[in-house]
Structures are given as structure tokens and as C-alpha cells.
Amino acid sequence: MMPNQTIVYGDSFSNYKFISDLSPISQDQMWFNYVATGKIIDRTKTGQSPFTMFLQATHDVVSYKEPTRLILALGACTRLPTYTDGWYKNEQLKDVDPTTPLPDPARPTNLTDCEPYFDRVKINKHTEAQFHPTLLWATIYKEIINLSHMCQTHQHQLIIVHMNTDSKNSWIHKKHPLIKPLCECAENLPNYFTEQESCKVVCEEANIKPLDFNVYKWNGHHGSEAQQLFGRYISNKTIEKQLWN
Numbered sequence: 001m002m003p004n005q006t007i008v009y010g011d012s013f014s015n016y017k018f019i020s021d022l023s024p025i026s027q028d029q030m031w032f033n034y035v036a037t038g039k040i041i042d043r044t045k046t047g048q049s050p051f052t053m054f055l056q057a058t059h060d061v062v063s064y065k066e067p068t069r070l071i072l073a074l075g076a077c078t079r080l081p082t083y084t085d086g087w088y089k090n091e092q093l094k095d096v097d098p099t100t101p102l103p104d105p106a107r108p109t110n111l112t113d114c115e116p117y118f119d120r121v122k123i124n125k126h127t128e129a130q131f132h133p134t135l136l137w138a139t140i141y142k143e144i145i146n147l148s149h150m151c152q153t154h155q156h157q158l159i160i161v162h163m164n165t166d167s168k169n170s171w172i173h174k175k176h177p178l179i180k181p182l183c184e185c186a187e188n189l190p191n192y193f194t195e196q197e198s199c200k201v202v203c204e205e206a207n208i209k210p211l212d213f214n215v216y217k218w219n220g221h222h223g224s225e226a227q228q229l230f231g232r233y234i235s236n237k238t239i240e241k242q243l244w245n
Contacts, residue, residue: 010073034231
């Protein structure tokens with residue numbers, strides 16, 4: 001059964017507002033439109049941590065009862081999540097929205113109401129150990145495995161891609177004992193596209209430079225031409241793998 005909706009998770013590399021501020025681009029030229037179906041729910045946010053994306057996606061997997069397609073685009077992976085609402089009695093977000101106009105009943109709040117409170121940790125001497133690349137990548141692979149299995153259980157569709165990671169990032173120590181079995185399991189999943197097929201790799205091979213190449217070199221953000229190229233590339237790969245059959 002073809003889903004009637006698609007939810008997209010990502011950071012600035014997949015965020016329409018961020019990209020359109022750099023260069024003219026229409027919404028339907030964003031890469032994920034080539035693999036989306038039905039209504040698109042956009043949960044992308046500039047600076048988003050991959051672990052926030054996995055949290056959001058897991059939340060949606062168990063919340064949505066109808067088949068849904070999930071597209072998770074991992075950008076900068078060296079980010080840890082924070083949640084910025086107050087603690088305990090100082091927490092602003094409640095289970096119902098007190099601003100609901102009368103005489104309507106109070107609106108139950110949901111994941112979208114939580115999103116303004118998602119942020120990321122800045123690295124410093126107190127958080128440095130949390131950014132250890134072996135721990136980060138072992139956890140990312142673990143999240144990929146868990147999310148894939150959950151989508152199967154709840155009859156949702158899923159693809160996970162990389163935007164700016166590539167095989168030159170030698171700090172992904174795939175043979176490390178903490179990473180190795182998780183990496184091998186994740187990379188055997190048909191719905192996970194590794195860093196070998198990231199947007200950065202596909203566009204660099206086509207010699208399409210990022211919009212902000214002068215600042216970030218090949219790690220920058222891609223405009224209309226590259227977005228469409230990557231979208232077609234991933235779409236063709238999903239057909240080859242028969243992911244939606």
C-alpha cells in the first residue's frame with residue numbers, strides 16, 4: 001500500500017528555507033521530493049542533531065497508524081541534542097495548548113509543539129568526551145538499525161541517506177570493536193545509503209560545487225541543480241532496490 005504522506009528529517013542541507021536563502025530554488029526542486037509520496041511533513045531544521053532526527057522519527061513511527069514514508073537525511077553528524085524547555089514546574093509546554101480559542105476544547109499538544117525546544121550541545125571541556133567519534137558513530141549505526149526494524153514492525157517505509165559525509169572521513173573507524181558489528185548490520189540494510197552515496201559524493205563526482213564552496217569547500221550546501229541530481233540518484237536507487245514494492 002502506497003503511503004499518503006512522507007515525513008522528512010534533516011538539517012540545513014535539506015532545509016528549504018536555508019537553501020532558498022542562499023540561491024533561488026522551488027520547493028519541488030529539493031532532493032527529497034524525488035522520493036516522497038503524498039503530503040510532505042517537513043521536520044528539517046538548521047543545526048539539527050542526528051540524534052534528534054532519530055528521536056523524531058521513532059516518535060512518528062509509533063504515533064502514525066497509517067503507512068507513512070520516512071526520509072531521514074543525516075547532515076553534520078558531530079552534534080549532540082539538547083532540549084531547552086524549563087525543568088519540572090518551569091516547563092512551558094504542557095499536554096494541552098492553553099491558547100486554544102474558546103469555546104473549542106483545549107488542543108492536545110504533539111511532536112510539532114516540541115520542535116522549537118530542540119537544540120544541540122556546543123563542544124567544550126565538559127562535553128568533549130560525549131563527542132568521541134567512536135561513541136558517536138556506534139550510536140548512529142545503532143539508531144539506524146533500531147529505526148529500520150521499528151518501521152518494518154509498524155509497516156512504514158524508510159530511507160536513510162547522508163548529505164555531507166564521505167569515505168574520506170577516516171575518523172569513522174569501522175573496524176573498531178564498538179562500531180564493527182553495528183556498522184556491518186546497518187550497511188546490510190537495503191534502506192540505508194552509506195556515505196559512499198552521499199549528496200556530497202554524488203555532486204562532487206558530477207563537479208557541481210556547493211553554493212557556499214568559498215566557505216565550506218565540498219562540505220557546503222547544494223542548490224537547485226545538485227538537489228535535483230541527488231534526488232534523481234536516490235530515486236533510481238530505490239527503484240533498483242525495489243524498496244517500495
